[in-house]
Amino acid sequence: MLRKPKILDRRIVAQSRLFRVEEVDLEFANGARRTFERVPGGTDSVMIVPMLDAETVLLIREYGAGSDRYELGLPKGVVEAGEDPLVAADREIQEEIGYGARELQMIKRVSLVPGYIQHHSLIVLARDLYPKSLPGDEPEPIEVVPWRLDAIDELLAREDFNEARSVAALFIALRVMGREP
Amino acid sequence: MLRKPKILDRRIVAQSRLFRVEEVDLEFANGARRTFERVPGGTDSVMIVPMLDAETVLLIREYGAGSDRYELGLPKGVVEAGEDPLVAADREIQEEIGYGARELQMIKRVSLVPGYIQHHSLIVLARDLYPKSLPGDEPEPIEVVPWRLDAIDELLAREDFNEARSVAALFIALRVMGREP
Numbered sequence: 001m002l003r004k005p006k007i008l009d010r011r012i013v014a015q016s017r018l019f020r021v022e023e024v025d026l027e028f029a030n031g032a033r034r035t036f037e038r039v040p041g042g043t044d045s046v047m048i049v050p051m052l053d054a055e056t057v058l059l060i061r062e063y064g065a066g067s068d069r070y071e072l073g074l075p076k077g078v079v080e081a082g083e084d085p086l087v088a089a090d091r092e093i094q095e096e097i098g099y100g101a102r103e104l105q106m107i108k109r110v111s112l113v114p115g116y117i118q119h120h121s122l123i124v125l126a127r128d129l130y131p132k133s134l135p136g137d138e139p140e141p142i143e144v145v146p147w148r149l150d151a152i153d154e155l156l157a158r159e160d161f162n163e164a165r166s167v168a169a170l171f172i173a174l175r176v177m178g179r180e181p
Numbered sequence: 182m183l184r185k186p187k188i189l190d191r192r193i194v195a196q197s198r199l200f201r202v203e204e205v206d207l208e209f210a211n212g213a214r215r216t217f218e219r220v221p222g223g224t225d226s227v228m229i230v231p232m233l234d235a236e237t238v239l240l241i242r243e244y245g246a247g248s249d250r251y252e253l254g255l256p257k258g259v260v261e262a263g264e265d266p267l268v269a270a271d272r273e274i275q276e277e278i279g280y281g282a283r284e285l286q287m288i289k290r291v292s293l294v295p296g297y298i299q300h301h302s303l304i305v306l307a308r309d310l311y312p313k314s315l316p317g318d319e320p321e322p323i324e325v326v327p328w329r330l331d332a333i334d335e336l337l338a339r340e341d342f343n344e345a346r347s348v349a350a351l352f353i354a355l356r357v358m359g360r361e362p
Binding site: 002004005007013014015016017018019021023024026028029030032033034036037038039041061063064065066067068069070071073108109110111112113114115116117118119120121139140143152153156159162163164165167168169171172175 | 213344
């Protein structure tokens with residue numbers, strides 16, 4: 001069994017509105033010491049795999065400020081404090097794709113950059129959709145892009161479908177649905 | 182065709198040894214204005230899917246400072262300035278798992294958090310391995326964990342195999358190898 005490194009000291013070294021960076025002094029089980037930077041996380045976010053029917057997933061296209069380009073991916077959003085993640089997932093798809101879901105299933109909790117960032121995201125499979133819209137806070141309308149699962153190789157080949165979390169969520173959902181693409 | 186938002190202004194709002202956060206004022210095509218925070222990226226990193234044989238991938242277990250726990254995942258590392266990413270991939274597996282690869286193939290470029298972080302990672306499939314070690318700079322020896330591909334559901338069910346990038350890389354590699362798990 002691995003014994004976790006002991007945290008000897010930690011201090012905040014940079015802070016903005018969204019990001020807080022802390023420096024952590026660690027002592028590993030073998031005595032080795034290292035100082036790492038990390039971004040402590042708040043609550044989990046959700047990413048949703050919304051199935052319009054057994055063959056079609058609903059993707060979205062929106063601008064990513066980090067990558068500075070339009071990205072194809074799955075709908076996602078924050079879980080408000082105290083909110084049930086499945087309720088958050090249902091709210092996000094109403095805001096982003098104009099559907100609610102009668103069936104919501106949490107299928108995996110993933111990390112994004114576990115070496116540096118504490119944040120995790122809950123992957124939710126949404127089925128039995130019905131039209132229902134909520135206003136979102138997006139600066140421009142989000143484009144909804146239906147994609148057939150039998151064209152997954154064409155999707156993976158696209159440069160603008162590249163978010164590791166979207167790729168992972170889609171494949172995990174396929175396995176949970178017992179459907180090899 | 183979507184017209185990318187115009188960047189009206191940008192300024193650094195936080196900086197540490199590893200992270201630089203900038204605030205960006207954007208004007209979208211419809212005139213809507215937003216201020217976002219983003220972490221501009223440097224060079225790409227690599228993540229490697231090292232196949233010991235047709236049935237076995239080599240995973241590693243190491244401490245993640247971001248998540249503050251031991252994580253199971255795929256070997257990864259930085260591409261040095263001017264370095265060929267495939268050379269970097271071969272170096273990283275020699276450092277982390279004690280194998281070099283005679284066959285290295287780039288199979289996808291993924292983003293990690295495209296909404297906020299510019300950084301991308303290149304997924305490299307490594308085959309035809311042979312024992313070869315290079316010293317790494319890890320604080321403690323990395324544990325190498327061979328995993329059979331026919332036990333992928335057991336892997337996905339593990340809480341400590343949760344990095345979205347590792348999940349995505351593994352599934353993409355399976356498709357490239359023409360092998361449904």
